[in-house]
Each structure stands twice: as structure tokens, then as C-alpha cells.
Amino acid sequence: MSGKQRVFIGDFVHCKTLDTLEILEDTAIFVDEEGVIVAIERGCDLKKAEEISIPRLGWVKEDVMVRVARKGQFFFPGFVDTHIHAPQYPNVGIFGKSTLLDWLTTYTFPMESSLKDLARARSVYTRCIKRTLSHGTTTAAYYATIHVATTNLLSDLCLANGQRAFVGRCCLDSLSPDWYIDESPAQAIKDTRATIEHIANIDPSNKLITPILTPRFAPGCSTELMTQLGALHKETNLPFQTHISENKGELDLVKELFPNSPNYTSVYDSHGLLTPKTILAHAIHLDESEVDLIIKRQSKVSHCPCSNSSITSGTCKVRWLLEKGVEVGLGTDVSGGYSPSILEAARQASLVSRHIAMSGDDKAKLSIEEVLYLATRGGANVVGLEQKIGGFEVGMEWDAQLIGLGPNYWSEDEGNPECVKALEGVEESPVDMFGWENWEERIAKWVFNGDDRNTLAVWVKGRLVHEIRK
Amino acid sequence: MSGKQRVFIGDFVHCKTLDTLEILEDTAIFVDEEGVIVAIERGCDLKKAEEISIPRLGWVKEDVMVRVARKGQFFFPGFVDTHIHAPQYPNVGIFGKSTLLDWLTTYTFPMESSLKDLARARSVYTRCIKRTLSHGTTTAAYYATIHVATTNLLSDLCLANGQRAFVGRCCLDSLSPDWYIDESPAQAIKDTRATIEHIANIDPSNKLITPILTPRFAPGCSTELMTQLGALHKETNLPFQTHISENKGELDLVKELFPNSPNYTSVYDSHGLLTPKTILAHAIHLDESEVDLIIKRQSKVSHCPCSNSSITSGTCKVRWLLEKGVEVGLGTDVSGGYSPSILEAARQASLVSRHIAMSGDDKAKLSIEEVLYLATRGGANVVGLEQKIGGFEVGMEWDAQLIGLGPNYWSEDEGNPECVKALEGVEESPVDMFGWENWEERIAKWVFNGDDRNTLAVWVKGRLVHEIRK
Numbered sequence: 001m002s003g004k005q006r007v008f009i010g011d012f013v014h015c016k017t018l019d020t021l022e023i024l025e026d027t028a029i030f031v032d033e034e035g036v037i038v039a040i041e042r043g044c045d046l047k048k049a050e051e052i053s054i055p056r057l058g059w060v061k062e063d064v065m066v067r068v069a070r071k072g073q074f075f076f077p078g079f080v081d082t083h084i085h086a087p088q089y090p091n092v093g094i095f096g097k098s099t100l101l102d103w104l105t106t107y108t109f110p111m112e113s114s115l116k117d118l119a120r121a122r123s124v125y126t127r128c129i130k131r132t133l134s135h136g137t138t139t140a141a142y143y144a145t146i147h148v149a150t151t152n153l154l155s156d157l158c159l160a161n162g163q164r165a166f167v168g169r170c171c172l173d174s175l176s177p178d179w180y181i182d183e184s185p186a187q188a189i190k191d192t193r194a195t196i197e198h199i200a201n202i203d204p205s206n207k208l209i210t211p212i213l214t215p216r217f218a219p220g221c222s223t224e225l226m227t228q229l230g231a232l233h234k235e236t237n238l239p240f241q242t243h244i245s246e247n248k249g250e251l252d253l254v255k256e257l258f259p260n261s262p263n264y265t266s267v268y269d270s271h272g273l274l275t276p277k278t279i280l281a282h283a284i285h286l287d288e289s290e291v292d293l294i295i296k297r298q299s300k301v302s303h304c305p306c307s308n309s310s311i312t313s314g315t316c317k318v319r320w321l322l323e324k325g326v327e328v329g330l331g332t333d334v335s336g337g338y339s340p341s342i343l344e345a346a347r348q349a350s351l352v353s354r355h356i357a358m359s360g361d362d363k364a365k366l367s368i369e370e371v372l373y374l375a376t377r378g379g380a381n382v383v384g385l386e387q388k389i390g391g392f393e394v395g396m397e398w399d400a401q402l403i404g405l406g407p408n409y410w411s412e413d414e415g416n417p418e419c420v421k422a423l424e425g426v427e428e429s430p431v432d433m434f435g436w437e438n439w440e441e442r443i444a445k446w447v448f449n450g451d452d453r454n455t456l457a458v459w460v461k462g463r464l465v466h467e468i469r470k
Numbered sequence: 471m472s473g474k475q476r477v478f479i480g481d482f483v484h485c486k487t488l489d490t491l492e493i494l495e496d497t498a499i500f501v502d503e504e505g506v507i508v509a510i511e512r513g514c515d516l517k518k519a520e521e522i523s524i525p526r527l528g529w530v531k532e533d534v535m536v537r538v539a540r541k542g543q544f545f546f547p548g549f550v551d552t553h554i555h556a557p558q559y560p561n562v563g564i565f566g567k568s569t570l571l572d573w574l575t576t577y578t579f580p581m582e583s584s585l586k587d588l589a590r591a592r593s594v595y596t597r598c599i600k601r602t603l604s605h606g607t608t609t610a611a612y613y614a615t616i617h618v619a620t621t622n623l624l625s626d627l628c629l630a631n632g633q634r635a636f637v638g639r640c641c642l643d644s645l646s647p648d649w650y651i652d653e654s655p656a657q658a659i660k661d662t663r664a665t666i667e668h669i670a671n672i673d674p675s676n677k678l679i680t681p682i683l684t685p686r687f688a689p690g691c692s693t694e695l696m697t698q699l700g701a702l703h704k705e706t707n708l709p710f711q712t713h714i715s716e717n718k719g720e721l722d723l724v725k726e727l728f729p730n731s732p733n734y735t736s737v738y739d740s741h742g743l744l745t746p747k748t749i750l751a752h753a754i755h756l757d758e759s760e761v762d763l764i765i766k767r768q769s770k771v772s773h774c775p776c777s778n779s780s781i782t783s784g785t786c787k788v789r790w791l792l793e794k795g796v797e798v799g800l801g802t803d804v805s806g807g808y809s810p811s812i813l814e815a816a817r818q819a820s821l822v823s824r825h826i827a828m829s830g831d832d833k834a835k836l837s838i839e840e841v842l843y844l845a846t847r848g849g850a851n852v853v854g855l856e857q858k859i860g861g862f863e864v865g866m867e868w869d870a871q872l873i874g875l876g877p878n879y880w881s882e883d884e885g886n887p888e889c890v891k892a893l894e895g896v897e898e899s900p901v902d903m904f905g906w907e908n909w910e911e912r913i914a915k916w917v918f919n920g921d922d923r924n925t926l927a928v929w930v931k932g933r934l935v936h937e938i939r940k
Contacts, residue, residue: 089902090902090904090906092902092915092918092919093901093914093915093916093917093918093919094911094914094915095914096837096914097835097837123904124904127902127904131902309821309824309825310821310824312824312827312828312835313828314828315825315828338918338919339918339919340919348821351779351780351818351821354779354780354782355779355785355825357782358782358783358784358785359829365567365782367566367567430921430922431563432559432560432562432597432601434560434593434594434597436560437560441564444563444564444565444566445562445563445564446563447563448562448563448808448809449562449563449808449809449810451900451921452900
């Protein structure tokens, strides 16, 4: 796994706090063989880096890989997708007028069940990983299926493609079709252990891949299964991921299935699943006491705006959660969510927050800075990697993307041969820049009209894992 | 303007009714020199077209331009953008947390005012036209600025780039900054006439470009100006475009400015602006009586979902309007709307309809078929071109786009050299196709994850106006 020493030179943008971006212009960031940032120098160009900083680090210039961003490009932290179902990837955009429970039976269980097939899983998972990397997702919390062999394949493929990932075999022993269900709680635990052991073999110190305990959601898990998963967490200290309070029909089902629990959150809590390492996806219809319990247990929330609007689950009150002190990140929730892109999730988080504002809570609106925070530092908090990823700081790892917004056009440029020449080799872009935009405007244009064409290169733990080739 | 005879061969998709797509597989469409569809033949390949159909039309094979779609590609009608402000194009994505009235003064009036400058306007309008064409917008209803010279330039550039357009000099003589306002109603009319005359010179029979009377919105127009515009409409029979009932602050302003009008709609009606040729943008907060009046006058509505969510104007109740019998099309409303793409508007129309559904009106949900209808036939109705564009029918003009969804991957294909070879030259695409998708699924994937990379070529009135070159 150990790579080259690297230097990145140019402009860097990252989130300082929930509502502040920091712009580091003309800066150099030095990354060691393990992908760890060892120095950040302001006012440092290539010459200074080579003559002063590299020797000071005890490095040899010839051994260091240098990447200098062009004027107008900038480095940004990689995105964290805190909730994505890899086996549902072929279904992105396909949801009709369904809502959660009929969406599961119509589209989702048949697709997931078919991913028992290794060849099919290889094709789907490879596309999913490559596509999410191309959108700048450097870390993903994946749900796989109930199948051990293809869940292990997903781990292998994340490792091979260099994507940082949490990979969870989906536990599902109740209320599911007989062709897609865990045989018994005992079998579910045994199979889950098999995927944990597999990851221990391929990435023993979890440098990139970490197993994650994945009870699908309360209505799909028996009390016995949840209890055993709680015990497995105590034994292994592995993280959890599950769904919570996504859809009103689901809430009724939970009430019916767990009549002794005062609410959905307490179902998880009473089985030992509500921990500081638990990622709860959706969290739309929680009441105040549930949020208080989540805060008490230090569990985290994955906000999935594309999914919540597509399958009309509801609008997650992100401002309320943040103000109460819940850690929130973004999830694509492919394929309840129609897009594999966290940038799209950020955009929709902004728009969904405006729908809440239109219902009367004006302060619900999320700013550009805030949705980018959720996409990076927020997501890092949610997956428990806030010390390692999400920003540019010495001691953190280099999970980053190089963003280019395409050529600038000034009025006098159109048709000017010199300008045309200067633009050769500049990236294609869905964003039109006119040359007069300040940083704030450039970032806004990227967030609202940018896409994977603007993500020119992506690194995880120092390693180049995606690049657009001209 | 007269061009070549053309034949298009392959699969065609268009909207038959509001909720039905028609798929014409293995079909040939024949388009004459004027861009008019003269024949549609099912079950017709290149050989049959050349041997039978072309001679039958009295055409000479060697003179006919042939475009055969590859397997997996399909022709689709061009999109109609029923509401777009070309001078605001540089501001797409830039709106902060503003709402209509402060958005106008903070972002919009300064930008529009700056487009008095011819060189700047040339740059901005060129980018806007090229970009919207690349997204498949074959017809656009443009607001320009108050300036005659650059409004005329916009008409020139639409004509030169081959985009079908309605171009309106913006009339604005009230409640605006002294550096961006019509001097007087008389001057506004005089300037509007100057832009009408210009179009009469460059496109005398309005084959592509049509002037459109454009009172910006009631709060920006004096009674005298609106009265004179009503008279100008009677004189010229030119269409109208304006804004209505977008924002609650705007509603209060209208109430204050026009205390004798029972509502916003009646302000326009009492000035003679509510006609069968009137496009009303937004129409969010209308009451029942207003909608009844709009139907009585046969005026049309441009739904702008991206804009309405971005600047938190509200959610337009499209299902209600449609069921009451209002003709509705889609508008990008650049730059209240953050995207120049009608495909994005269609996507957001779907999502916004789901937000209405989540507020309790489940039948509000718009289907894929319905949002595509709004984007094509609906838009054609709104701009009064329903006999000419919006679908594939003999007698209509060839305003169309060729859609490619990229390569298909089957599980066995990955890494297979023969497959890699077969994929050479196939378009890049943000959509992953796995080869098993049916038509419904392919269209859904396009609508939810497609973008301008999937719009391989665009024609207006038979002329090729945009093409992605590999």
C-alpha cells in the first residue's frame, strides 16, 4: 500500500467550520508515503517547494511526485458518502411513483437478490465504485446484499480501486421474500462474521476497508438478530449502519412489530444498536425525545435528500438536528436516491432545506458552505474518521479531488485566436466561467452546475484513484 | 435558410399525450429542405429508405443527408424553454439565501444593467445560446434587458446559431434603480418597437425569431406602460410574457400598488395583457378565481421548479393547473433557476411535485412521461407552436435531439477486449447502462442522471445546430 511522497501546489479550498470555507491560495501540501499530510505551506510555489521545503523534510526532489494545479483549478477534500447501497446501483433513476415499502418489493429486493451472481456483482460493483470515485467520493459506507461471496467481492473491488469504504453484509431475517432473506439469526451472524474475517485478511489494519454491522432496518430484523448484532458490536467494536424513521408506513410497521418500544429510536437502543459508532440513515420523522436519545448515545445521522424527495419519504430537518447537536453527513442512498454523486446530494440538501423554509422555518435554509461541510467534514464525523479525512490539516490523510471549472471567457475573448490557443487542453466543463467571478461565486457555480467533468483527479490516502484523461 | 433534404433512421421517442410516450422503433423520418417532416415510415431501414421511400418522395438519393442512430440511441423532440433570462446567465447558481425582491436588487439588476455593453452582451448571449442548445433547447422564450442594441444582438445571435427564439426587450419603468429603468412609458414602447422592427428585418416571416412583448412584472410596470403594451398587442398580435404570483412579498407589493384590482391576475387582465398568447411564469400562489380567469383568457403557464425552490418562492401546483385545464410548459428561469437545462427542470418538476405530494396531495406526483410532455409538447403549447414543434408528426418541423445513453456493460464484458473494441467511439455518458434495461427504465435513467453529454446532436427546423464531436 505504501506509495510515493507527493506535493500538491496551487489553491486549496476546505471547510473550516459548518459555515466557513477556508481558501488557501498559492499553497503547497506535502504528503508522505503513507498518504499522510506532513506539511502545509502558504505562499509556496514549485520553486520554493523544491528548493526549501522538500529538502527540509529530508526528501529527495527526484523521488517526489508533484502536481501543480492550473490557475482556476483548486483542490478540495474528497466527498464522504455516508449511505449507499452498491447492489442497487443499476436502478438509479428507476423508482416510478413508489414509496419505501412498495419500492423495496418492486425494484430493490429483486435487484439485490440477483447480485448473488458473482459475474453480475463484479460488473455492478465495479461500475458503482468507478462512478462514485469519478464524482469525488473518496469514502463510502456501503450496504451490500445478504450474500457473503459478493459482499466480499465488494470489499475486494473497493480495495483494488482504492476507495476508502465501510462494507456491510446486509442482515435481513424478517418480513422479506423467501428468495431474499437470512435463514436464521444464527446464520446471519455467521455470514456477517465471514465478511468480517475476509476484510481482516485483505486489509488487516483497516487502512482502507472496514467491516460495518448492517441490520437493514428494524422491520427487517428479528429481536434475536438485533440482540446478537448488539453483542457482536460489543465483541468487535465495529461500527453500525441502519435506517431510521424514513417513511410513515414504515413507522406504523415498527409500532406494530415492537409494541413495547415507545418509538423507533428506542427499538434500536433497547437492542444495543444505538452507539457512538452508529450511522442512522434518513431520520426524517423523529420526535424530540428520539433526537435527545440519539444525542445521548452519540449516534450519527446520514441525510439523503435525493432519496427522501424521490420516493416521497419526507424532509429531514437538518437545521434542527444540527442545532440540537447531532452530527450529520450526506448520503446518496443509491438507488432510493437517483444519483451516485454527493455533489448532487449537496445541491438537493440545499433545495430540500429551502422547501422546509417555504413551510415557514426560514432559518432552515442551508448555505453553500454548510452543504459542503456536510459532504466532507460532516461525513467524516458520521463515519468516525474526523481525525483522518474531511479537511486539509497536518496529520490528516490526503483524500482529495482536483476541481477545474473550465475555461474563462471574457467578452473580448470570443473568436480571439490567442485566447482559443490558451484554452487548449483546458478541461471541458458544464459550468461557464466569465472570468470575473470571485471565490464565493465560483464555488456556488460549481455546487449548482458542476458535475464529474469538474472532478479532474481524485486521490485516496495519497494514491491517485481517478483521473480524467484528455 | 433553406437546407438539405434529410432522413433520420433509428428509434424515436416522443410524447403522445400528457402521460403516454410513443416509441417508434426502426423508423425513418423524412425532412424536406424547409425542415418540415414529410413522411414517417415504420419498419424502415437505410436500404428501404434509399430504395423505396426516397424515390417515392421524388428525391435524389445523392442529395439527401442521412443520419442513422446507433443501437441504443434515440431521437427525441427538442426541448422548449418557456422562460429564460439570457442576461442573467452568468449568475446561474449564484443566489445565496435571497428571495425574489432582494435577489433582484442584489444579483439581477446589476448584471442586467451591465449588459448594455455590446462586447459583454455578445459574450454572455453567445455562451447562453450555445449552452442551452447543447442541452437540447431548440426553442427558448428569452427575456433580454431594457437595452435595444443588445436585445437586437440577442436576436441576431439566436438566428446565427439556429435557435428558435422569442426575444423580448424587458419593459420596466417603475420601482427600479435609476441606473436600470425605462425613462418613460413612451420611451419603453418606442424601444420595444425598435426591437420588433429589427426582427422584422432579420427574419421577416418569423421562421426562427419572433418578438415578444415583455412587461417584466406588474410591480415594475406603470399602469400607463401596461395599457400601451396592451394596445401594442392589439396592433401587432405579438405574444406576451411576464411573471405572475411568484413570491409572497411580491403579492403584497401588487396589492399595495394596485389596490383596486381584486388580485394579481386581474391586474394584467384589466390592462389587456391576459390573452391566449400570454406566457405567465411561476403562477405559484394563484387562487381558484385567478386560475379560472387564466383559463377563460386561454393564457399559458411556465413552470420553473429550479427557480421556485432556489429562491424559495413556493411550489407551483402543476397537477391542479393541468386538471383545471391550464396549458403548462417548463422554464429554466435562468438565473432564479440555477440550471440552463430543461432536462434538469423536468427532473426538478418531478421532485417538486413529490414535495407537494408529501404535503398531503398524493396525486400531485408527476410521472416521467408527464415531465417530458411538459418539456416538449407542453412547452410548444405555451409558446403557441403546438402545430409546428414538440413531437414527430408529418407537417411538423424537425426540432429534435439525438440521445445516446452510452455503452452497455454486461457482467461478462468487463475487461473483454472484444467488448472494449465494440465500445470505441461510443459516447461518454453520466448514465451507466447494463444492457438489461427496457425502454421505460432507459428513459427514467436518462431523465434522472442524463445531461448534455447524452445530447449528441441537436437540430432546429432541419438544420444541425449542435453536435458533440468525439
